[in-house]
Amino acid sequence: MLRRLREPSTGPFSSRRSMLLLTVVAFFLFAMPIVMLAVGAIRDATPGRPAQWSFDAFRRAYGDAGTYSVLGDSVLLALGVMVISTVTGLLLAFIVARTDTPLRRLVTPSMMLVIALPPLFYGISWAMLGNPRIGTINSFWQDLTGSETPLWDTYSWSGIVVVTSLKSTAFAYFLLLGPLMAMNRSLEEASRVFGAGRLRTFLRIDVPLLGPSLLGVCILSFVAGLEFFDVPLLLGTPAGIDVFATEIFSQIRDRTPADYGAAGALSLLLAVVVVALVVLQWRILGSRDFTTVTGKNDRTDRWSIGRWRWAGTLLIVGYVTLAVALPLAQLVAGSFQPYLGGGVYSTINYQLLFSEPATTAALRTTAIVAFVGGLCAILMTLLISYAITHSRSRLRRALEVMTWLPFAMPGIILALGIAWLFVSIPGLRSLYGSLGIVVIGLMISAVPLATRAVQPALRQVGRELEESARVSGARPVRMFFSIVVPLIAPSLLAGWFLVAILVSGNLTIPMLLSTTDSATVPLVVYNLHSQGETSQAAALFVILLGALLALFVVGSLTVWLISRSNRRRRDRTRPEAPSADQVTMTRPIPAASEAGRSTSGADVAAEPSAAVPGGLPTVVKSSGFRREP
Amino acid sequence: MKSIAITALTKTYTAGAAPAVDRLDLEVEPGEFLTLLGPSGCGKTTTLRCIAGLEAPTHGSVRIGDQPVAAPADGIFVPPERRGVGMVFQSYALWPHMSVFGNVAYPLKMARTPREEIRRAVDDALTRVGLGGLHTKNVSALSGGQQQRVALARAMVGRPDVMLYDEPLSNLDAKLRFAMRDHIRSVHNSLGTTSVYVTHDQEEAVALSDRIIVMRAGRIQQVDTPRDLYTRPRSTFVADFMGFQNILPATVESRDGDHCHVRLDDCPDVVRSAYPAPADGRVSVAFRAQHVRFHQPDAHCMAVNGVVTKATDWGSALRLQIDVGGHVVKAIVDDEQVVSQSLSPRPGDPVTFYVRPEHVIVLENRHDDEAALDQAGEGA
Numbered sequence A: 001m002l003r004r005l006r007e008p009s010t011g012p013f014s015s016r017r018s019m020l021l022l023t024v025v026a027f028f029l030f031a032m033p034i035v036m037l038a039v040g041a042i043r044d045a046t047p048g049r050p051a052q053w054s055f056d057a058f059r060r061a062y063g064d065a066g067t068y069s070v071l072g073d074s075v076l077l078a079l080g081v082m083v084i085s086t087v088t089g090l091l092l093a094f095i096v097a098r099t100d101t102p103l104r105r106l107v108t109p110s111m112m113l114v115i116a117l118p119p120l121f122y123g124i125s126w127a128m129l130g131n132p133r134i135g136t137i138n139s140f141w142q143d144l145t146g147s148e149t150p151l152w153d154t155y156s157w158s159g160i161v162v163v164t165s166l167k168s169t170a171f172a173y174f175l176l177l178g179p180l181m182a183m184n185r186s187l188e189e190a191s192r193v194f195g196a197g198r199l200r201t202f203l204r205i206d207v208p209l210l211g212p213s214l215l216g217v218c219i220l221s222f223v224a225g226l227e228f229f230d231v232p233l234l235l236g237t238p239a240g241i242d243v244f245a246t247e248i249f250s251q252i253r254d255r256t257p258a259d260y261g262a263a264g265a266l267s268l269l270l271a272v273v274v275v276a277l278v279v280l281q282w283r284i285l286g287s288r289d290f291t292t293v294t295g296k297n298d299r300t301d302r303w304s305i306g307r308w309r310w311a312g313t314l315l316i317v318g319y320v321t322l323a324v325a326l327p328l329a330q331l332v333a334g335s336f337q338p339y340l341g342g343g344v345y346s347t348i349n350y351q352l353l354f355s356e357p358a359t360t361a362a363l364r365t366t367a368i369v370a371f372v373g374g375l376c377a378i379l380m381t382l383l384i385s386y387a388i389t390h391s392r393s394r395l396r397r398a399l400e401v402m403t404w405l406p407f408a409m410p411g412i413i414l415a416l417g418i419a420w421l422f423v424s425i426p427g428l429r430s431l432y433g434s435l436g437i438v439v440i441g442l443m444i445s446a447v448p449l450a451t452r453a454v455q456p457a458l459r460q461v462g463r464e465l466e467e468s469a470r471v472s473g474a475r476p477v478r479m480f481f482s483i484v485v486p487l488i489a490p491s492l493l494a495g496w497f498l499v500a501i502l503v504s505g506n507l508t509i510p511m512l513l514s515t516t517d518s519a520t521v522p523l524v525v526y527n528l529h530s531q532g533e534t535s536q537a538a539a540l541f542v543i544l545l546g547a548l549l550a551l552f553v554v555g556s557l558t559v560w561l562i563s564r565s566n567r568r569r570r571d572r573t574r575p576e577a578p579s580a581d582q583v584t585m586t587r588p589i590p591a592a593s594e595a596g597r598s599t600s601g602a603d604v605a606a607e608p609s610a611a612v613p614g615g616l617p618t619v620v621k622s623s624g625f626r627r628e629p
Numbered sequence B: 001m002k003s004i005a006i007t008a009l010t011k012t013y014t015a016g017a018a019p020a021v022d023r024l025d026l027e028v029e030p031g032e033f034l035t036l037l038g039p040s041g042c043g044k045t046t047t048l049r050c051i052a053g054l055e056a057p058t059h060g061s062v063r064i065g066d067q068p069v070a071a072p073a074d075g076i077f078v079p080p081e082r083r084g085v086g087m088v089f090q091s092y093a094l095w096p097h098m099s100v101f102g103n104v105a106y107p108l109k110m111a112r113t114p115r116e117e118i119r120r121a122v123d124d125a126l127t128r129v130g131l132g133g134l135h136t137k138n139v140s141a142l143s144g145g146q147q148q149r150v151a152l153a154r155a156m157v158g159r160p161d162v163m164l165y166d167e168p169l170s171n172l173d174a175k176l177r178f179a180m181r182d183h184i185r186s187v188h189n190s191l192g193t194t195s196v197y198v199t200h201d202q203e204e205a206v207a208l209s210d211r212i213i214v215m216r217a218g219r220i221q222q223v224d225t226p227r228d229l230y231t232r233p234r235s236t237f238v239a240d241f242m243g244f245q246n247i248l249p250a251t252v253e254s255r256d257g258d259h260c261h262v263r264l265d266d267c268p269d270v271v272r273s274a275y276p277a278p279a280d281g282r283v284s285v286a287f288r289a290q291h292v293r294f295h296q297p298d299a300h301c302m303a304v305n306g307v308v309t310k311a312t313d314w315g316s317a318l319r320l321q322i323d324v325g326g327h328v329v330k331a332i333v334d335d336e337q338v339v340s341q342s343l344s345p346r347p348g349d350p351v352t353f354y355v356r357p358e359h360v361i362v363l364e365n366r367h368d369d370e371a372a373l374d375q376a377g378e379g380a
C-alpha cells in the first residue's frame, strides 16, 4: 500500500523517471540531428563510412571566397525581407485593428491562407508569373506594349526578395495584430486631446508602445529571410543566384561525391546565427511565446482616417492580389495549359498525371506522411507539453529548450542533420530511404506548430479538474485519458489537421530524405518543374491544394461540431460571480475566466512555415486559481 | 470514520521563502467536523492539500487512521487516489464532458464497483443532496448551487473515511450558501465521516463545525469550539477575525481572582471584565458593537463616557461611532433599544454606555498582533 515517492504529481509522464525518458527521446529527435551535423563537419568521409577527424570541410567551405559573397547576399536578402514584411505587416495590422478602411475584413482570412500555402506554392506560381521570356506577366506586358524587355523578371534578387516577403508579411501581421488590438485606446486619445495630430500620435504613441513587438518581428522576419529555401531554389537557381540555404543544398546535389562535410560546416554557421537571433527575439518578446491574444474588436474604437482610407484599401487590394489572387489564378490557369504561356486550355496535364502511377503513389505517400507524421507530432507534443507543465523536476527546462530547437533550425539544416543521424547510427541505417525517415523528419519539423496548438489547450484545463479525478481514485494515467484528453480533444484534432496541412506542403525534408519510392507531392512537383514540365507541376499542385482544401473543410467541420458542444458546456460551467455581501474577506479571484475567454482570435505560431489560423477551440477552464507548481 | 493526525507539518513552496504551513500539529477525532479558519494566504488550503495527497509536506507527517500517508523523513507518500478521501473544491471542478451521473459515478468506476451498485449509490448520493432525477443532465446546464451539490455528491458517493472541503461555498451567493451548509452538515452527520473544512468566513465556520482552528501565517492561533471562539478569543488577531469591532488599548487596574478591572487608555473610565486578566499592565479590551448598552443592565456594569461622532440609521439598527478619549468605539443599537429608550443621538452629543462584564474580553498584547490589527483596520 505504501509507495515510496518524493513528490506528488497530478498527472502521468511527469515523474522523474518519465521525464528522463522523455528528455532522452527529445534529445535524440531534436538535438541529435544538430550534434550529428557538427560531428559530420569534422569528419573527412561521407556519413556512415570510417573516417578521420579533420577540419578539412571547414577549410573547403570557408576557404572559398564564394561562400562569403553568398553569405553577404543572404544577409542583404534577409534585410530586404525584414524591411518589406515588417512595414507591410505593420501597416496592414494597423489598418485592420485601428481604422475604418474598407475591405479590411479581407485581410485576416487572406493572411491565414498565405500562412497555410506552402513556400513551394509561391516559388512555382511566381516562377510561372515572372519568367522573363514566357511568364504570364511579362508576355502580357510585351503583347500590350510591344516592348522587348520583360516588365518584371522574378528570376532575380528583386523577385526573391518580394516573393519571400509576401509570405513572411503574414507572420509579421499576426504577431503585430494582437498588440495593436490590445493597445490602450485611451493612451491615443490622451495624445489627441493634448493636440497631437493623427500621424504624430501614431509615431509617438503607437510605435513606441509596439517597440518590443516590432523589434521581435523584425528579427523574426530577418531569420525567415535567412532560412527561406523553396523560393530561392525555384527563382534563384535558374538565374545563378545562391543564398545560404541553397548553397548548403548545392554542396550535396551539385558535387560528386556530395560534400556532406562542407554542407555541415556551412550549416553550423547558419544554425548559430539563427539560434542566436531567435533567442534574442524570445528575450524581446518575452513570455508571450508567439501566441498573441486579441482583445475585443470594438467597432466604435476605430479611427476615421478620411481620405487615407483609400490608400489603405489600395494596399489591401495590392497585397491580396500579389500574395493570393494572382499566384492562385496563375497556378490554376497554368495547370490547364499544355505548356507554360500557351496552347489550348485542356485537362491534358491532369490526364497525363493520372496515367502516371508515380503521381498516385506520391499522393498516397503524402497522405500517409501528413497524417502519420501529424499524429506523431501531436501525440509527442501532448506528452512533452503535459510533462513540462506538470513536472517539478529540473529536467523540464531542458525538455522545453529541446522542443524549441526544430523551431529555430532552418528546414534544410534539420533535414541534413536527420539524414546524418540516421545514416551514422548502425541500427537506424536501414530506415534511411524508407518512408519512416520521411515521417520522422516531418514530425520533427512539425513539433513547433503542434506545440502551439496543444499548449494553450492544455493550459486551459483547470488543475482542479485533474486533482478532483485523482482524489476520486483515478491513477495518473487513467485520469489523463478520462479527463484531460477528452477535454482537449477538439484542439488536438484541430492541431492534427493543421499539422497535416502544413506537413504536406513541405519540400525541404523530402528533398533530402525521400527516395523515388518515398517521394511526396512537393518533391514530385519540384522535379517536374525542374524538368521543364511546369504545367504538369502546376496541375499536381492544384490537386494537392484541392485535397488540402477538402481536408480543411472536413477538419473544420469536425472540430466545430465537437467544440460547439464543449463550448456550450464551458459557457455554462462558470460559477456565478461572488455576490457583494461576500466581499469582506474574499480573496479576489484572478481573471481566470477572462483569460479563458480571450484566447480565441488569432493564435499564431511564428514559425516560418507554420501557424495556427483561426482560434483553436478553447476548452474548459475550471474557474479555480490553482497555482502552477 | 477515521482520525487524522498531523505532526509538525511544514510546507515550503519556494526554498528560502517563509513556509506556507509552519510546524502545524493537529488531531482530528473520528467523526469530527473540524474547520480551518483564517484569512486568505494563511496556509489553510495547503494543509488540506497535504491531507488529500495533492501536495507533499516538506517536513512532518500526516496519518489517516493508523496509516501514515505522508512522512518525508521515512520516504512515505501515498498518492491521493489511495487515501480514501473525498474532496469538494472551491471551483466545483466538475468535468464538463460528463453528465451528472458520469461525474458522480466516476469515483465508483475507479473503484471497480459493479454497475447496479453504482446506479444505486449514485441515486442515493444525488437524493441526499436534493438532486434526485437529474442524472442525465449535463453538468453545465445546472446552476452554481446545483453544480456544487453534484460535487458534494461525487465526493461522498464512495463513502470516504475523510471528507475535505476547500471553501466550497465561496462561489455561491448568500442564499445558496445557507442551503448548501445544511447539505454539507447533514451529509457529515448521516455518513459519519470525519470532515475537514476550509473557509475564511467565520460565520460559516461557527455554523458548521464541532471545532475550529484559527490559522495565521501558517500557524495555529487558537483551537476551540465555535461557542468559545465566538465569545472568548485568546488574541487580538482572533478577536478581530471573529468580528469584534472594538479592540481598545487599556491597562489592568485590578485583578480579583476570576475577574478584573481595566482602564481604557486616554480616558478616566474603567470597565469590568468577568474573566481573569491574562497579564499585568498593558492589555487590549475587546467587545462587540452589538453588546454596547445605553442603560445600565446591572450594578456590575460600569459606565463609560464618550461623545457621539457619527450616527447612521440602518433601519433595523442604529450604528454609532463614539469617541472615547480619542479612540473610536463602534456601537450597534438594535431597534428594540432605540424604541424602548427613545434614543436619537446626534454627532456631538455626550453619551454614557455600558458593556456587560461577560462581554468584555481582556487580551494580552502580543507584538505580532499589532501589525495585523493595523492592516485589518485599514481594510475594514
Ligand SMILES: Nc1ncnc2c1ncn2[C@@H]1O[C@H](COP(=O)(O)OP(=O)(O)O)[C@@H](O)[C@H]1O
Residues within 6 Å of the ligand: A627, A628, A629, B013, B014, B020, B038, B039, B040, B041, B042, B043, B044, B045, B046, B047
Ligand atoms: N503552488 C504554490 N507555489 C508557491 N506558493 C504557494 C503555492 N500555493 C500556495 N502558496 C503560498 O502559500 C501560502 C498559503 O497559501 P494557501 O494555503 O493557498 O492559503 P489559504 O488557502 O489559506 O488562502 C500563500 O502565501 C501562497 O501564496
Ligand SMILES: [Mg+2]
Residues within 6 Å of the ligand: B041, B044, B045, B046, B167
Ligand atoms: Mg485557499
